[in-house]
Amino acid sequence: MFTGIVEEIGTVEAIEHGPDGSDARLRVRGPLVVSDAHLGDSISVSGVCLTVTELPGDGTFFADVMPETLRRSALEDVGVSSPVNLERALPVGGRYGGHVVQGHVDGVGTILSRSPGPRWDDVEIGLAPELARYVAEKGSIAVSGISLTVTHVTDESFGVSLIPTTLEATTLGTLAPGARVNLEVDVLAKYTERLLSTAGILR
Template identity: 45%
Template structure:
């Protein structure tokens, strides 16, 4: 699990075919790797990857075909900057919101404009994800925990403050850029619970008014 608070901006050094899927080599730059071991999780632009090998400047990870199909990784090239966040610890502050690192879909930035010292993005989202996005709710863009400022049709708006802009890859993004989206985890599980409850028939009972009367619980 992650928080959506980016710890460093790294760089894709290579994305190599390997046995039918891919391996990715990530230089972590300023990310502290002292406590990272093989098998640990690191979110790369919001995608949870497992560390399979450590090297002097960062780590290697496997990228499955499932990940390639549902993310922007297929378009990544050497020198691509990426947001990085190590998996949260139970003793850490939850500075953003609960993020799983499982991308729900790919959106497209359709507009960027300055708003005082901040920057506003308008992002077009796949229609299947619209039901999970709420005004003033949480959403993850490229692994960054952000607040939805408004939503109209299939487009929602975000306000990126100067610190977030400076510390993430969003500083480089403009109209036309594809971005990883992860909707609020609670909304996703709540929908599942409600849909299962609605589709499950209540168990039939043999208890009736006649049964209750016969057993002294009811008087007609």
């Protein structure tokens, strides 16, 4: 489990695609997140939970990306030298600064616009209507692994405000309109809908 508090911006150093191109193996530089990493650990890469498969000992780690993950996330867009948000899994007893983030991407959104303020940016992100139902004003959403508070929501988009720290310490500081981002809605909303629907309360 993660909290959506990005620890560092890493860099994709290499991508190896499988024989048919449907899967990939990433080499990512992230000196902080690998400082205490072990084989089999989970690291969030721009909101996608990936398993560490190799640790060369030079500040990088390898992770395999399955076809399902590539199809359902914006990791399909990354290339060599692409920046990515990195976060280690939450340790037992760790500080819980964001919200419950599983690293299981629900869909891909698109940055529609960004309006710079005196010290922040207001960003509008488009999403599929089937995901918008889980997004609530003043609720939480993970955007490329970043825990953010929703400022407003429509049937096709939502807004977030990015404080200076988010602008400086995550990839959202430089993404322009048209860029795709990974979205993970609040898992509590999904479980609530599931429980109500199976109980016949929600149809």
